[in-house]
Amino acid sequence: xxxxxxxxxxxxxxxxxxxxxxxxxxxxxxxxxxxxxxxxxxxxxxxxxxxxxxxxxxxxxxxxxxxxxxxxxxxxxxxxxxxxxxxxxxxxxxxxxxxxxxxxxxxxxxxxxxxxxxxxxxxxxxxxxxxxxxxxxxxxxxxxxxxxxxxxxxxxxxxxxxxxxxxxxxxxxxxxxxxxxxxxxxxxxxxxxxxxxxxxxxxxxxxxxxxxxxxxxxxxxxxxxxxxxxxxxxxxxxxxxxxxxxxxxxxxxxxxxxxxxxxxxxxxxxxxxxxxxxxxxxxxxxxxxxxxx
Ligand code: ATP
Numbered sequence: 001x002x003x004x005x006x007x008x009x010x011x012x013x014x015x016x017x018x019x020x021x022x023x024x025x026x027x028x029x030x031x032x033x034x035x036x037x038x039x040x041x042x043x044x045x046x047x048x049x050x051x052x053x054x055x056x057x058x059x060x061x062x063x064x065x066x067x068x069x070x071x072x073x074x075x076x077x078x079x080x081x082x083x084x085x086x087x088x089x090x091x092x093x094x095x096x097x098x099x100x101x102x103x104x105x106x107x108x109x110x111x112x113x114x115x116x117x118x119x120x121x122x123x124x125x126x127x128x129x130x131x132x133x134x135x136x137x138x139x140x141x142x143x144x145x146x147x148x149x150x151x152x153x154x155x156x157x158x159x160x161x162x163x164x165x166x167x168x169x170x171x172x173x174x175x176x177x178x179x180x181x182x183x184x185x186x187x188x189x190x191x192x193x194x195x196x197x198x199x200x201x202x203x204x205x206x207x208x209x210x211x212x213x214x215x216x217x218x219x220x221x222x223x224x225x226x227x228x229x230x231x232x233x234x235x236x237x238x239x240x241x242x243x244x245x246x247x248x249x250x251x252x253x254x255x256x257x258x259x260x261x262x263x264x265x266x267x268x269x270x271x272x273x274x275x276x277x278x279x280x281x282x283x284x285x286x287x288x289x290x291x292x293x
Pocket of ligand 1: 060061066087088093
């Protein structure tokens with residue numbers, strides 16, 4: 001009887017910290033009562049992941065629009081990188097896809113179906129979000145991974161851990177998957193936390209993935225492993241990355257440059273560099289590379 005209460009207590013302790021990290025995506029569910037299922041909302045059984053914004057205008061406040069008349073298409077299975085200065089609206093675009101907010105004007109569709117016509121539950125079950133600050137609770141590694149799919153089997157959890165390159169670490173622990181993490185257990189490094197979040201996503205297996213790439217420095221080897229795990233995770237999924245790393249940006253099928261109130265430029269890395277516009281300037285400022293590649 002006491003064990004669950006202890007867990008709830010631990011969760012309550014973790015809550016403010018976890019929520020700070022999840023603020024942009026998850027906190028919104030509670031603070032936005034305006035987002036409601038339509039009376040005739042449909043439970044979408046599956047989605048391919050063709051995403052389209054049609055003339056979307058959106059602001060958190062009625063008189064301050066963050067996005068104006070934004071139109072974009074992301075094809076199923078494609079990996080796109082959102083780049084742009086701080087405050088440009090990259091996270092906002094990502095928050096609109098799981099419908100954490102409703103658009104003021106225009107429409108967002110997935111596979112041609114307006115997201116407003118889907119139940120929020122069925123829509124969000126098709127979208128995985130990997131944030132910079134991973135929300136972990138004070139339970140076992142098993143429980144933290146299984147958070148991606150409640151009721152997952154041992155084999156599924158181990159497979160997800162393997163694909164996220166966590167298997168070796170788990171094998172070396174005396175309690176393996178049952179090792180408690182958090183306040184009273186194993187302390188995980190930043191890289192391990194990210195891999196745990198990736199394991200959750202392999203388990204959840206959503207057709208659409210939103211990645212908010214970490215800005216914090218990791219050692220080169222850890223970064224390589226995480227990059228590799230993320231690339232594997234992105235295979236056969238529509239992936240939208242708020243990108244900070246040059247390797248991600250270069251590897252993307254397309255880059256959207258978010259600036260001011262919308263998409264200023266769109267194309268592949270080389271194309272955008274050749275244009276000599278905003279992307280080329282941003283790229284030079286961020287990575288210090290010359291325009292000639
Ligand atoms: P960064 O790279 O710094 O994360 P970003 O490009 O993701 O920035 P957004 O977080 O989408 O930008 O923010 C776009 C604008 O919307 C900013 O002016 C920001 O202050 C504002 N904004 C973001 N979230 C909220 C919110 N929950 N309520 C009110 N305004 C918000």
